[in-house]
Amino acid sequence: MSIISWIRTFPLVQYFMVWAQDVFVSVLKTGPVPQHVAFVMDGNRRFARRRKLEVREGHSAGFESLAHILEMCYQVGIKTVTVYAFSIENFKRPPVEVNALMEIARTKLLQIIHHGDMADRFGISIRVLGQRSLVPSDVLDAIDKSTEMTKGNTTAILNICFPYTSRDDIATSMRDIVQESEKRNIDPDTIDEHMLEQHMFTKDCPPLDMLVRTSGVERLSDFMLWQSHQNCVVEFVDCLWPEFEPWRFGSILLRWGRQKAVEYRKQEMEQDQKVI
Amino acid sequence: MQLRQRSLIGRLKDIFVYSLVPLGTKPAVAPTSLLQLVVFHFFHVILIGLHILVAVAILVSRQYHVLKNNLLAFLYHHHRTPQLIAQDIQALSKIPRDVAVVLSYKESEEGGGLLGLMEQVADIASWCIGAGVKHLSVYERTGQLLDAHEATYSVIQRTLVSYYGSQKLPTVRLSTPRFRTAYPGPLQGEPELEISFICEKDGRQFLVELTQDYANKAIRGEMDPSEVTVDRIGKDVVDWIVSEPDLVIIFGPKLDLDGFPPWHVRLSEIYYTKYNNTVTYSVFLRGMRQYADCKINIGR
16 A cells, blocks of 8 residues: 555656546446446544544545545446435434534535535536434525525436435335325325335436445445345445545446446347347 | 438448447447547447456456355365354354345256255255254245245255254244245244245335335324334334344345345345355355454444
8 A cells, every 4th residue: 555655646646547537437438337326435433543533534534535436426427326424323423423424514515515516517416315304404504505506407416315214215205105195195006116216215316226335344224225125236345435446436337337238238139139 | 412422421320320339338428429439439449348357357256256165165064063063153253143045046957946945945944053043034036935835844854854863853933924824833832943935025015015004094094194104114014024134145146135125134234255156054154254243333
């Protein structure tokens, strides 16, 4: 690691890296790319502990990493990115940390819309998924402001799950449907998987293609359970979130793209055989 | 003449833009002009090169993993002796109470078919009893084993005899929550291992059925919509299907839950072995080891 960081101090290396990443993105774009990717950003606190930083600084480093990854995602052409920012269970953490996370969420959301660089450059509309009733009012203001200001963007979507759990998502969807049935707007016999999906937080998004969790923990931790349990590639990456570099994500995308390309080619060949 | 030319250009464009972009690539951004097409192909050639590199890397890593899996299967063999299993398990700091396994039905293959599936269940059941697991959920997407209790039971009995001898045979009970059936019927006391068979329909389909049930109740005025909470659903899911597994072991080559009930995998440790396609003891043991080493902290 030290050799790599030493090489990085060379003149022009940084410039070359940025250029190489751009080329890599252009290359990836010519093949299949997932439509919807979800991230569990795990490992910020361990990162802080290892580097002897404050927990708050660990979370800030995590946000920096997120910005790099998001940039790559939208450059490559991924339409929807969903990130797990805060779980309902996270309210059990010490109040100091919860407050710090809320503060980060508020300032970063406002920062995104004030600078507007990323949101406007890629045409991202920001959505916040989760239980609004649990969010303090000043953060709620920031959420409303950022969603309102980016509402017109249609190229891509950024879903921030805050505070979210997948079970709560499923339960909310079921409750909404039961409520509608009680008012006789829905016939119970017509309820199906699609209807449940249409009442979830992710209703307008394409189906989830890939879920990435960092820090080597091999659990879903109540995130996107319904969306990821079939027809979805789940990747558990053994590195902390602030150390998760675009290169690493690129290699995951490359493997995914190759697998899809092989599948498409098979389909094509089968179709050709049918024609003959 | 001009018309012909235009149609020629049109046809050329058809050939270049639509035929030369291989359909199989499904690019994220399709080229629309000739310049873009040239640029597209320049980059696409690099991509194909990278794909070939990935394919080679996968080939090498598959060979490595297959070799490793075979070696481990050789080193950690149960030899049908419960003492060896107990020895392996003793070294672990904690043992899951509730284990789920994901199996797949393979037709026309050696060790495949319904009987092959039953033998796999019997082996896993024997290891679970040796490890002190109390409840085993067997997930197979198509639900082949749901209504084959009697045949499965006899295969399990036969396997258990070969592990534990016929003197002190552990007691096992099979059940299919979907049909509310159990075999053998009433037992004296708790069985040493409870095996539940679940299928794809116990996942999303069950949640749909549950919503329909709630909706009907709400229409009849027996239930208020505000009663539909995570706790209520969780209680019904556990009552009707199975409890949340602590560990899910996928006996397949890649990390694919294959439609395993989504509500259940909230905090389950998920274990699979790359490029493994067999049900072997070493995979089971490695799953148990991963569970023993993991640290669960909800939200913290």
